[in-house]
Amino acid sequence: MGKISSSELPIGIFDSGLGGLTVVKEIINLLPNEDIIYLGDTARVPYGNKSKDIIIKYSIQNTKFLLKHNIKLLVVACNTSSSYAVLKLKKIFKELPIVEVVTPGAKTALKTTKNYKIGVIGTKATIRSRSYEKIIKKFCKKAKVYMQATPLFVPLIEEGWVDEVYKNKNYTQQQRINHKNIIKQLAIEYLKPLKNQNIDVLVLGCTHYPAIKMILKDIVANKVEIVDSAIETAKEVKEMLVKNNLLSNKKTAKIKFYVTDDPHNFKIIGSMLLNKKIRNIRKIEVSMLET
Amino acid sequence: MGKISSSELPIGIFDSGLGGLTVVKEIINLLPNEDIIYLGDTARVPYGNKSKDIIIKYSIQNTKFLLKHNIKLLVVACNTSSSYAVLKLKKIFKELPIVEVVTPGAKTALKTTKNYKIGVIGTKATIRSRSYEKIIKKFCKKAKVYMQATPLFVPLIEEGWVDEVYKNKNYTQQQRINHKNIIKQLAIEYLKPLKNQNIDVLVLGCTHYPAIKMILKDIVANKVEIVDSAIETAKEVKEMLVKNNLLSNKKTAKIKFYVTDDPHNFKIIGSMLLNKKIRNIRKIEVSMLET
Numbered sequence: 001m002g003k004i005s006s007s008e009l010p011i012g013i014f015d016s017g018l019g020g021l022t023v024v025k026e027i028i029n030l031l032p033n034e035d036i037i038y039l040g041d042t043a044r045v046p047y048g049n050k051s052k053d054i055i056i057k058y059s060i061q062n063t064k065f066l067l068k069h070n071i072k073l074l075v076v077a078c079n080t081s082s083s084y085a086v087l088k089l090k091k092i093f094k095e096l097p098i099v100e101v102v103t104p105g106a107k108t109a110l111k112t113t114k115n116y117k118i119g120v121i122g123t124k125a126t127i128r129s130r131s132y133e134k135i136i137k138k139f140c141k142k143a144k145v146y147m148q149a150t151p152l153f154v155p156l157i158e159e160g161w162v163d164e165v166y167k168n169k170n171y172t173q174q175q176r177i178n179h180k181n182i183i184k185q186l187a188i189e190y191l192k193p194l195k196n197q198n199i200d201v202l203v204l205g206c207t208h209y210p211a212i213k214m215i216l217k218d219i220v221a222n223k224v225e226i227v228d229s230a231i232e233t234a235k236e237v238k239e240m241l242v243k244n245n246l247l248s249n250k251k252t253a254k255i256k257f258y259v260t261d262d263p264h265n266f267k268i269i270g271s272m273l274l275n276k277k278i279r280n281i282r283k284i285e286v287s288m289l290e291t
Numbered sequence: 292m293g294k295i296s297s298s299e300l301p302i303g304i305f306d307s308g309l310g311g312l313t314v315v316k317e318i319i320n321l322l323p324n325e326d327i328i329y330l331g332d333t334a335r336v337p338y339g340n341k342s343k344d345i346i347i348k349y350s351i352q353n354t355k356f357l358l359k360h361n362i363k364l365l366v367v368a369c370n371t372s373s374s375y376a377v378l379k380l381k382k383i384f385k386e387l388p389i390v391e392v393v394t395p396g397a398k399t400a401l402k403t404t405k406n407y408k409i410g411v412i413g414t415k416a417t418i419r420s421r422s423y424e425k426i427i428k429k430f431c432k433k434a435k436v437y438m439q440a441t442p443l444f445v446p447l448i449e450e451g452w453v454d455e456v457y458k459n460k461n462y463t464q465q466q467r468i469n470h471k472n473i474i475k476q477l478a479i480e481y482l483k484p485l486k487n488q489n490i491d492v493l494v495l496g497c498t499h500y501p502a503i504k505m506i507l508k509d510i511v512a513n514k515v516e517i518v519d520s521a522i523e524t525a526k527e528v529k530e531m532l533v534k535n536n537l538l539s540n541k542k543t544a545k546i547k548f549y550v551t552d553d554p555h556n557f558k559i560i561g562s563m564l565l566n567k568k569i570r571n572i573r574k575i576e577v578s579m580l581e582t
Contacts, residue, residue: 020578044335048447051553053332106301155446158340176478182473189469238539286345291579 005248010035010256011237012071014062017045017158018266020077021273023101024255027075027236028276033248034256037069040270043260043286045079046154047121048206055125059085060270061289063093065258069275072246075237076100079206079229080123083131097240102126104232105203106135112225113201116143119194119224124149132205146197154208156183158269163214166272183212187219197219201228201255211273236284257281260289298537301326301547302528303362305353308336308449309557310499311368312564314392317525317545318366319567324539327546328360331481331561334551334577338371339414339447346416350376352580354384356549363537366528367391370497370520371414374422388531393417395523396494397426401426403516404492407434410485410515413496415440423496437488441481445499447474454505457563474503478510486511494518498511502564548572551580 011027017040024038040063041047059081063074074096076082076089090098108162109118109132120132120202123240127149136143160168163177194202195284202224204210208226210228217226239246259266263281302318304311308312308331315329330353338346341406350372354365367380373391381389400409400423401409411423418440427434449579451459452470459467493515495501501519508517532538550557554572562569 043341048553049556050334054552151450152446155443159442175480178476182476184468189466260346261340265340289505 003200005223006072008035008082008250009070009072010037011073011075011095012037012039012066012069013077014041014066014081015078015207016040016047016080017277018270018273019154019157019206021270022207022210022230023075023077023233025276026230026273027237028255029239030234033250033253035248035250035253037066037071038255038257038265039065040257040259042266045158046123046152048125049151050125052084052125055080055084056088058088060092063089065289067093067096071096072101073097073099073240074234077207077233078121080125080159082255083126083129086187097149097244097246099237099240101229101233102131102205103205104236105134105205105227105229106132107139108227108232109201109203110136110140110143112227113143115200117139117197117204118143118145119191119197119199120145120200120203120205121150121194121209122147122175123154123191124151126205132203144197146194146199148190148194150187152186153212154206157208158265160272162211162269162272165214166211168216168269168272170268176240179265180215181211183215184219187235188214191216191219196233199227201227204229258284260284260286297363298364299326299541301328301359301388302332302364302366303328303357303360303370304366305330305332305357305372306369306498307331307338308333308445309561309564310445310448310497312561313498313521314366314368314524316565316567317521318528319546321525321529323542324541326443326539326541326544328362328547329347330356331548331550331557332580333557334581336449337414338369339441342414343375343416343499346371346375347441350380351383354380356580358384358387362387364388364390364528364531364535366524368498368524370418371384373378374417374420374507388535388537390524390528390531391500392520392524393422393496394426395527396496396518396520397423398430399518399523400492400494401427401431401434402441403518406436406491406541407431408488409434409436409492409494410488410490411436411438411494412441412481412485413438415442415443417496425493435488437485437490439481439485441478443477444503445497446504448499449556451563452561453502453560453563456505457502459560459563471506474506475510478507482507482510488557490515492516492518495520498505546571549575551575551577
């Protein structure tokens, strides 16, 4: 077998669980020729209520695992990891091109806003890190950033409580209406302080949240634009591949999924988020990451 | 310093997070002279959606940690760990008296039921294990056990969404009403299949759930008795101490808390669940458990 050209190596992507699949979906749309290796750390999900030290530790372990698969570029498809661990990852893995999910969303928010009042929702850890505020302020001092932790969205989404469009067959029509109603009540409470600040852009600062984008859109109504990190991140991945001359020319692309706990739930909910049946999925032991 | 008599050693208790505090509260009520060492594995919460292997591994690690503190008895204050790991723990730690939370609740359900239709709610893992059904059937073949996983209760309770009586000052009165309303809608959906089976007893098969007992009571109404594992487990602890001649005669008892992640949330919500200010709390690294 001849030497594989760097451009034909896979893109490595990790997230704490299912959320990163919203990023995978957009990368497949934009870059259909790229092989992908995805690691969902489902045994240790959620990252968003953990401390900085633990988030950094897990992120390093996940990156090392993906590097064993010879990836050409890393996507940190988790806003919590992006907020805390990316500087450290860049320091440790100097040669590896790394794309994270905070900067693309922050930049797009700035391009979109007219009144420079930007709302950001995310996990507790992401909000505590003030990562969005720091980046947005770096590019534009006059922008005001209003942040709100929305910690219960991730558990709901991991349970398959998602927008109607996904038609989750695990639940009856009546249950789906009930779930939508509950998410709506929760979102009204979470978003109230941001709406009171008269924001005109809402950044979905967690890769899980695109799964409930329609419900959120309903609540903020037309005068607020929603920025979906997943789409923006896929664009950034493409740019980075072009810049590093790493775009693949493959005719058929493969996607492999690894999870750290029972793949059953990941398969069902993941296939919905990805809008594509997940087949190639393997369970690895957390201890494999820890060593 | 003289040798400490075994009876004066502390009771060791672990849970995945805050839930075990409902058991601690009942143990303090019943056994006010006992020293307690509590480990809340908050970095790895929740256990209830993890696989059997991981639950067993974490349970062994937690027990080893508590044994370093020279405990005289172990309380596995987590129904998920009790369902999967207790047999293994008893095998490994042969000399250690171990109390788990499933059997006491199962026995009380049998004492309480009149129509022998028993409902059990718990985490996904606890329900999947069929632990309650196995124990109840062992004692009484004619009993019918109806089980329902209620996986979203733990994240809500860990966020401090608890019965009104706790008066969580993190939230406004309006937010608390909103939360109660949301839990109610969720519980109506979860409990519907059990109510349809005409159960007359509902076992709270997770040590977190006593925190929302009043809301659940509202929904099942008067004809269903609620069995709270926490109270039953405290009674079992007392019996086991008496049987092993290990009751403490101490005049003042100390409680120490260890958590594996940022203690902030544990302190606030935990103090509510315990109805007592948590002071003596230390954070340890998860890596300390892993070695």
